[in-house]
Amino acid sequence: MSTILVNTLTGTGNAGSIVVTGEGNSTTTNLQQGLAKQWGRINQDTPAILDSFNSSSLTDIGTGTHRFVFTNNMGNANYACSGMAQAEAVARGTQYTNSSNNSTSLVERIDIEDGGTRDAGNSATITCGDLA
């Protein structure tokens, strides 16, 4: 058993890059690139952030369409975010899409099958990518 007590991890050769041995003990992955950089669970009806990480605010920009603003910005707009939304009483398909993402914020939109959007009582977003 070996325990390290530490508050901050930083790479030596590259401060923002630390290699981690994978579960199978045969390959490696990257600590920083593997960490989720943002997540948020929201109520779109209110709207309100129920819990979140690296999310400074939430803005209602239309029915079923909300913008998360990051606390620490991403390095660019080319990150990967995905999520889910509560179907509630809506029998039609509920889809999570996104648009207008940039390095300082992302937009989650809850679409329904007829082409409209709707507010979901519960929806969640997870973002992976590179921090600035």
Added chain:
Amino acid sequence: MASILKVDTITGVSTAGSIAVTGEGNSTTTNLQQGLAKVWINFDGQSTIATRDSHNSSSISDDGTGQYTTSYTSNMASVSYAASGSHNRNGLSSTTFSNDSSWAATTSGIASITADSTNTGRDCDAVLISILGDLA
């Protein structure tokens, strides 16, 4: 007192691929390796498909309209990993992201489709995928 560990590689002592990390509530632990996303990618799925940014993705292939395969640099240990994705709406009346009908996930890659409400594949200019699970 601030404590900073400067290190380039982290490996478990008892098991190289398993390191415990104390959780946010200070009472439980989680696993560093299992908590890391092993793949993420943002790619343009229209015309000549192209990766904008990614982690642990060696290539993407165009398998048909709205159908793509993302291949990994370091393989997963099994096919039982968790994949999620989203896409831009792309002006369609309705779209959905799902794995293809045969759940074509392998240890070396995953097939996905972006489709409209009639289950017809549609190309999207932003397809975003994240995968968590165990590396080989």
